[in-house]
Amino acid sequence: MYPANCWYTQEHEWVRVEGETGTVGITFHAQKELGDIVYVEMVKVGAQAEMGQRIGEVQSVKAVSDIYSPVSGELLEINEALTEAPELLNQDPHGAGWLARIRMSVPQEIGQLMTAADYQAYLGEET
Amino acid sequence: MTERIRQVRSHPSQNEPLLFELSSPGKRAWQLPALDVPPVDPAAALGEENVRSAIEGFPEVSEVEALRHFSRLASWNYSIDLGMYPLGSCTMKYNPRVNERAAAVEGLALAHPYQPEALVQGALEILARLEAALAEITGLYAVTLQPAAGAHGELTGILLVRACLEARGNPRQRVLIPDSAHGTNPATAAMAGYAVQSIRSNERGMIDVDNLARVVDADVAALMLTNPNTLGIFEENICRIAELLHQRGALLYLDGANMNALVGITRPGDTGVDVMHLNLHKTFSTPHGGGGPGSGPVAVIEHLEPFLPVPRLKRAGAAWTFDYDRPQSIGRVRAFYGNFGVLVRALAYVLACGAEGLRQATLDAVLNANYVRQALLPHYELPHQAPSLHECVFSDARQARRGVHTMDIAKRLLDYGFHPYTVGFPLIVPGAMMIEPTESESKRELDLFIAALISIAQEAEESPELVLQAPHNTRTARADEVTAARKPVLRWRPPSG
Amino acid sequence: MRYLPQSDSARRQMLAACGVSSPEDLFAHLPPEVRLQRPLALEPGKSEYEVLDYFRARGAENVTGHPSFLGAGAYYHYRPVLVDTVISRGEFLTSYTPYQSEISQGTLTAIFEFQTMLCQLTGMDAANASMYDGSTAVPEAAMMAARITGRRGVVAARTLHPEYRAVLETYARNGVLDVATSGYGAASGRLDLAGLDSQLSDQTAAVILQSPNFFGIVEDVKAASEVAHRKGALLIVVFTEAVALGLLAPPVDADIVAGELQSFAIAPSFGGPYAGVLATKARYLRQLPGRLVGETKDARGNRAYCLTLAAREQHIRREKATSNICTNQALVALMATVFMTVYGKLGLRELAQQNLAKSHYLAARLPLRFAGPFFNEFVAQARGRTPEAINAALLERRIIGGLPLGRFYPELADAMLLCATETSPRPALDAVAEVFGRD
Numbered sequence A: 001m002y003p004a005n006c007w008y009t010q011e012h013e014w015v016r017v018e019g020e021t022g023t024v025g026i027t028f029h030a031q032k033e034l035g036d037i038v039y040v041e042m043v044k045v046g047a048q049a050e051m052g053q054r055i056g057e058v059q060s061v062k063a064v065s066d067i068y069s070p071v072s073g074e075l076l077e078i079n080e081a082l083t084e085a086p087e088l089l090n091q092d093p094h095g096a097g098w099l100a101r102i103r104m105s106v107p108q109e110i111g112q113l114m115t116a117a118d119y120q121a122y123l124g125e126e127t
Numbered sequence B: 001m002t003e004r005i006r007q008v009r010s011h012p013s014q015n016e017p018l019l020f021e022l023s024s025p026g027k028r029a030w031q032l033p034a035l036d037v038p039p040v041d042p043a044a045a046l047g048e049e050n051v052r053s054a055i056e057g058f059p060e061v062s063e064v065e066a067l068r069h070f071s072r073l074a075s076w077n078y079s080i081d082l083g084m085y086p087l088g089s090c091t092m093k094y095n096p097r098v099n100e101r102a103a104a105v106e107g108l109a110l111a112h113p114y115q116p117e118a119l120v121q122g123a124l125e126i127l128a129r130l131e132a133a134l135a136e137i138t139g140l141y142a143v144t145l146q147p148a149a150g151a152h153g154e155l156t157g158i159l160l161v162r163a164c165l166e167a168r169g170n171p172r173q174r175v176l177i178p179d180s181a182h183g184t185n186p187a188t189a190a191m192a193g194y195a196v197q198s199i200r201s202n203e204r205g206m207i208d209v210d211n212l213a214r215v216v217d218a219d220v221a222a223l224m225l226t227n228p229n230t231l232g233i234f235e236e237n238i239c240r241i242a243e244l245l246h247q248r249g250a251l252l253y254l255d256g257a258n259m260n261a262l263v264g265i266t267r268p269g270d271t272g273v274d275v276m277h278l279n280l281h282k283t284f285s286t287p288h289g290g291g292g293p294g295s296g297p298v299a300v301i302e303h304l305e306p307f308l309p310v311p312r313l314k315r316a317g318a319a320w321t322f323d324y325d326r327p328q329s330i331g332r333v334r335a336f337y338g339n340f341g342v343l344v345r346a347l348a349y350v351l352a353c354g355a356e357g358l359r360q361a362t363l364d365a366v367l368n369a370n371y372v373r374q375a376l377l378p379h380y381e382l383p384h385q386a387p388s389l390h391e392c393v394f395s396d397a398r399q400a401r402r403g404v405h406t407m408d409i410a411k412r413l414l415d416y417g418f419h420p421y422t423v424g425f426p427l428i429v430p431g432a433m434m435i436e437p438t439e440s441e442s443k444r445e446l447d448l449f450i451a452a453l454i455s456i457a458q459e460a461e462e463s464p465e466l467v468l469q470a471p472h473n474t475r476t477a478r479a480d481e482v483t484a485a486r487k488p489v490l491r492w493r494p495p496s497g
Numbered sequence C: 001m002r003y004l005p006q007s008d009s010a011r012r013q014m015l016a017a018c019g020v021s022s023p024e025d026l027f028a029h030l031p032p033e034v035r036l037q038r039p040l041a042l043e044p045g046k047s048e049y050e051v052l053d054y055f056r057a058r059g060a061e062n063v064t065g066h067p068s069f070l071g072a073g074a075y076y077h078y079r080p081v082l083v084d085t086v087i088s089r090g091e092f093l094t095s096y097t098p099y100q101s102e103i104s105q106g107t108l109t110a111i112f113e114f115q116t117m118l119c120q121l122t123g124m125d126a127a128n129a130s131m132y133d134g135s136t137a138v139p140e141a142a143m144m145a146a147r148i149t150g151r152r153g154v155v156a157a158r159t160l161h162p163e164y165r166a167v168l169e170t171y172a173r174n175g176v177l178d179v180a181t182s183g184y185g186a187a188s189g190r191l192d193l194a195g196l197d198s199q200l201s202d203q204t205a206a207v208i209l210q211s212p213n214f215f216g217i218v219e220d221v222k223a224a225s226e227v228a229h230r231k232g233a234l235l236i237v238v239f240t241e242a243v244a245l246g247l248l249a250p251p252v253d254a255d256i257v258a259g260e261l262q263s264f265a266i267a268p269s270f271g272g273p274y275a276g277v278l279a280t281k282a283r284y285l286r287q288l289p290g291r292l293v294g295e296t297k298d299a300r301g302n303r304a305y306c307l308t309l310a311a312r313e314q315h316i317r318r319e320k321a322t323s324n325i326c327t328n329q330a331l332v333a334l335m336a337t338v339f340m341t342v343y344g345k346l347g348l349r350e351l352a353q354q355n356l357a358k359s360h361y362l363a364a365r366l367p368l369r370f371a372g373p374f375f376n377e378f379v380a381q382a383r384g385r386t387p388e389a390i391n392a393a394l395l396e397r398r399i400i401g402g403l404p405l406g407r408f409y410p411e412l413a414d415a416m417l418l419c420a421t422e423t424s425p426r427p428a429l430d431a432v433a434e435v436f437g438r439d
Helices: A028-034 A107-112 A116-126 B042-046 B063-075 B097-104 B121-138 B150-167 B184-191 B209-215 B238-247 B256-261 B302-307 B340-376 B406-415 B443-462 B464-468 B481-486 C008-018 C023-027 C048-060 C081-087 C105-122 C134-149 C162-172 C193-199 C221-230 C242-246 C282-287 C314-320 C330-363 C387-396 C426-436
Strands: A006-008 A013-018 A021-026 A037-042 A054-060 A064-068 A073-078 A100-104 B142-144 B174-178 B195-199 B220-226 B251-255 B275-277 B298-300 B312-316 B319-323 B392-395 B432-435 C153-157 C178-182 C204-210 C234-239 C256-260 C276-280 C293-297 C303-307 C377-381 C415-419
Touching (some): A006 A116, A013 A107, A037 B481, B063 C081, B063 C105, B097 B340, B121 B298, B121 B312, B121 B319, B142 B302, B150 B184, B150 B220, B150 B251, B150 B275, B150 B298, B184 B195, B184 B220, B195 B209, B209 B238, B220 B238, B238 B251, B256 B340, B340 B392, B340 B432, B340 B443, B340 C048, B406 B432, B406 B464, B481 C293, C008 C023, C105 C242, C105 C276, C105 C303, C134 C162, C134 C204, C134 C282, C153 C162, C162 C178, C178 C193, C193 C221, C204 C221, C234 C242, C242 C330, C276 C282, C330 C426, C387 C426
Parallel strands (some): B174 B195, B220 B251, C153 C178, C153 C204, C234 C256
Antiparallel strands (some): A006 A013, A013 A021, A021 A100, A037 A054, A073 A100, B275 B298, B312 B319, C293 C303, C377 C415
C-alpha cells in the first residue's frame, strides 16, 4: 500500500525524492480520514517552505486539514489537476493526487522521516 | 401504554420550480399608487452612466403564483410547530405567538432608530425593562442588548475582556477553551486577536481544575466556559475555577447557550462569572426563522460596565435617554441599538412566564432530558455518567459495531417524523448524539421519540441497511454534499442556448 | 403555565422513571453555594391580554402615524401584505437552520432564490445567505479583503455611514486591521478621489465606499475602483438603501459588495432585526463568510439544495474560520425575498423611480448643500435657524423631519439629511418645503 520509495511523516504526508526534487502528497490513510476531498489550496509557487511548516490545506465536506511540508525548499510546482478534480486525491493519493514539487534545500532532512515500513507500524500504533 | 410508532406521511409532491422558472414577462404582483408629484427622468437626474439597464433574470410572477410558491416551499419544511427538535444546546422550545403580536404593534414596528428620544420613550422603556430582567436572571450587574446573535455576543464579550485587561496594562495573549466547546468560541477568540489554547476535559466530562491551575499563567486573558457544558453536565468546580482565574488576573467568560438548565435555579453571576452572553433565540423563546434572526445580549459584572458598547441607557429625570459619553467603551458592535424586534419577543416571554414560570420551565427541561436519558440507557452508549441537566449525550458506539453511525441514525429518525438530535458534536465524544428535548415536549411526544430511537437501535442490529439508506420517507433523499462543495452552484442561471 | 405541556401526573411518572421524588433532586449535585435561595425578582406571569396591553402601551408612547423624513440607514417603504403572510407561517417562522436538507427544502430553496436575486441586483457572481445587518457586513468584507490580499490597511470613505464606520473601528481595534478615513469634496458631497489615492499604499487591502453614500449622493464607483486597483487594493462597495438598486447601475467594478436589505419589507423596528448581505466575484468565493446554499442532486437524482462550502465556517474550522458567524438572518432575508418577488423586474424599477421623483420634487424647493447626483436622500441647508428648530416646527405640523447632521459631522451642524420615499405624501413634502423656506 505505501510505496517503498517514499518517506513519511507523522502528519501523514509523503515525499518521493528524485535527484534534488521532492514530490509531496498525503497518504492513503489521510485521505480516508478526511473523506471525500472537495477542495485543495496550496501556497504559491516560489514560496519557501520549511520542514514541518504549513504549505496548504485540504478540505472535505466536514473537515479541513493543514498540510505540513515534509522537507524544506522552494515550491516549484503545484498539481493544477486537483483544482478541477479534487477527487484525484482520494482515488490516487500516492500517484496522480500529488500536491506539490519542492526543490529540496536540505536533502539530509530525509533521515528524520519514516520508511514505508515504519509508517505502517506507526499507523498500527495509532489505531 | 404502547403506542404505534407513527411515521410521517411523505410531503405533497408538487414539483414547484424556482421563481425564475415560473417567471413570465408582463406578470405582476405589485401596484403602486399613482405618483402625486411630477416624474423625473433618471438619466437627467443621475447621469446616464449611473442608470441601470433592466435587472436581467429577476422574476415576474403574479400575486397568486408568489403566494403558492412560498406556501409550497413552506410545506417542505419541518418546524417546531410540527414537532420536536431534540437538538442539543439549541433549546428549540415553543415560540409563543403572542410574541409575534407584540413585535407587530405599530408603535414599535414603525419606530425609526433616529427618531428623537422624546418620541420613542416606549421603545427605550422596553430596552430598560429587558436589561433589568436579564441582569436579575443572570445575577450580573449590567446588560447590553446590542449584539445581533450569540456569536456576535461572544465577540462583544471577549472584546470587553480585552478592553478591561488593556486598561489594567496588558491585554494578554491567550484564551483557554475546553475541547468540548462550540466552534464559535475559538473562532471568536481568534477574531478578537487572541491565540486559542484548548483545555482537555477530564474523564467525567468536566474541566480538570488541577490541570487548569498548571495552565493559567500571566498570559491567559480568559477561560471561555459553557455551563452546563456541551455534555449537559454542570461544572461542579465552577466557583473554584473562577477563583483560580481571578487570582491570576484572568477573567471567566460564560457561553450562555445552555442557560435553559439554569434559569431560576442558579445564576452565573453568583458563581464568579465576569461576562456572559445569552441566546434569546434559545432560552428566551424567540423564533429561529430558519436560521435567524437571533440576539445575543451580554451581561457583565460591575467592573466591566464602563467598557460596554455605546450608547448606554440612562435616566434623565422621568425619561430615558441614550448616553454616548462613555470614554472607556469598546465602541459600537453594530449600528443602532440591537435586534429590537427580537428583544420585544424575549421580553414578552419573560413577562408571560414570570419568575415562577421561568423556574418551572427549567425544572421541566431538566426532567425531560433525564427521562429520555433513562429510557435510552439500555439501547445506546452513554460515555459520561455524571448527572445530566437539560441535555444528554449518547454515542453510536454499540451501533457502530454493525457499521451504523450517528449520522445514519439521525437520518433514520427523519422517517419517524422527528428532526434529528445534534450529530457528531461535541467533538470529544466520537459518534455523538446530543439530545435536548426542552420543556416544550409533553411526555407523549417524548415517549414517541424514545420509541423511535429504540426501534432504530433494533433496526441497526437486525437490518442495518434500512438505517444506512435512510431517509426513505422524506421529500428529498440525502443530498450529494460532496458535489455541492466540489462544484459550487450558488445561484440560478438561465439555461444557455 | 400555559407554555408547559406536562401534566402533574406525567411529571410524577417521569420522576419515578428517573428514580427521584422531586424535580429539585435532579439539581442535588450542584454545589450548595451556587443555588439561588430565593425566587427571581420578577413580576408574576401575565396573561396574554396583559402582555399585549403592556406592549400596546409602550407602542403608544412612541409617536407614529406622522409622515417621516428620516432615512440614514433605515427607510420607510410600503411592505406588501404577502410578506407577513409568508413569514408568519410556522414552517418558516419556527424552523431551524437547514442542516438536515431532507426536511428543510423550503428554507434552502428560498435562500437559493435570495442568493440569485442579490447577484442579479448587484452584478456580483455569488452572494451569501445574509449577514446580521449592513453595519456588521462591512468589517466582515474588510477582513475578507485582508485575507485575500494579505494586507492590513483599510481606507474607508467618510461618506460611509458613521455608525458603520464605528463598527469597523471596533472590529479593527484588535490588531487585525488598520483603518484610515478618506474625506469628501465640499461641493460634490462625494469621496475625494485624489485624496483617496494619496492615502493608498502597498499595505492597503481595501477601499470602502458607500453608494448612494450617507449624504444620499451617488459615488463614482468606476473611478474609485481604478484608484484602488492601481495600488493592488480591493474595492468594497456598500449600500444602505437597497431600493436604489432598482434604478442605479449595479456596482460591477466592486470586488465585494456589502449591503443592508432593510428597505425590502423589513420594518424599521427601532433598528433591528435587519439583514445584511455580502456578495463577491467568483474568484473570491472561498473567502466569503456566512452561510451559503448550493444546488445539487439527492440520492434519487432529484434537484435538491443544501448548505455548502461549510469548510469556511466556524463549526469546522473553529479558530481558523473565515468568521465566527453562525446565524444568518433567514427569516428577515425571506421578507426581502418575498418583497423582491412581489415587485419583480419591473416593479422594483418603478418603485425606485417613484422614490427619485419624490425626493427631487422636495429637493428642488430646498437649499441643497451638495451638488452631486442623489437618489432618495439629500442634504439640505438650514438658514436662519438650526435644523433642530426646523424639526420642532415640523413636529407642530405632525411631521417628523430629517436627521440634523451635527451629531456625526460637526462641519455640517447647520444641515439636515432628508429622505423622501414612495410613502411621502405630497402635502407633507409641501409642508417641509414651506417650513424650510420660511427664513
